[in-house]
Amino acid sequence: MRIKRSPTATLDKLDRHILDLLQRDGRMSMTDLADNVGLTVTPCIERVKRLEREGVITGYHARVAPGALDASLLVFVEISITSKSERSFEEFRREILCIPYVQECHLVSGDFDYLVKARIKEISQYRVLLGDILLRLPGVTQTKSLVVMEEIKETLYIPASK
Template sequence: MIDETDRRILRLLQKEGRISLSELAERVGLGATATSDRLRRLQRDGFVLGFGARLNPALLGRGLLVFIEVRLERTTPDVFESFAQAVRRAPEVLECHMVAGGFDYLLKTRVEDMAAYRRFLAEVLLALPGVRETHTFAVMEEVKATAELPI
């Protein structure tokens, strides 16, 4: 279990991942050693999965965000596993979620533009094992994009 001080640490880390240990300790009202111990425990227990920079996709040639519904030919364990292994190797796919409902997977992808998406669709996505049908949703405007969890 985590307490309110742990929650404050997690909230601060989500917003300011590069915060120094001394600043973090000051903002949560603990000493540096106690804060360091809590942070190590939160990492060890899996609450903190890692640290990274948020990058500008447009400046890196990945300006087009596309969501794709994927329906498989069959929903058997071997098809699910083959698809999952193959999609993990596709760098254009940022997220892949198996979902309940009218299709099997929802993919979040980033490519340069619509021409790059057409190439990705033809050369990568439709070549993945078991893919029967896809539906594409190109994002016209990102209204909200965050990875911060409410804590």
């Protein structure tokens, strides 16, 4: 099983302020960012590049309205697999990474092994996703579905201040 390593960077107050601002507006100009954190442009750019290089900043993304891409239905699926071997986890991992509807997949503790988040057009498409794709993944023995009726909050923001 692969273990994700956390970035080893030590973040000071300015780094955290930069991260907070970029999470709120990833398109902010370096001039505006520098002004907001009290630096000149060059040192600000150097800090941002260091944060990118060290894996603290992992990317910049456009948030797209799901309905604009016919993906209004949000579902979560709890998945159990038969074998708990490293090979089984790796086979499942390899296959789930190839499913475009799946936005997130987490190996979790508890009554099931994986929690999957998927976005699709409508419930009939979910029937295909579940029956023809997820239930055919290596080792899958049981699933439990949760269909979201209303999205209250969804964010990628992580508080950067201590």
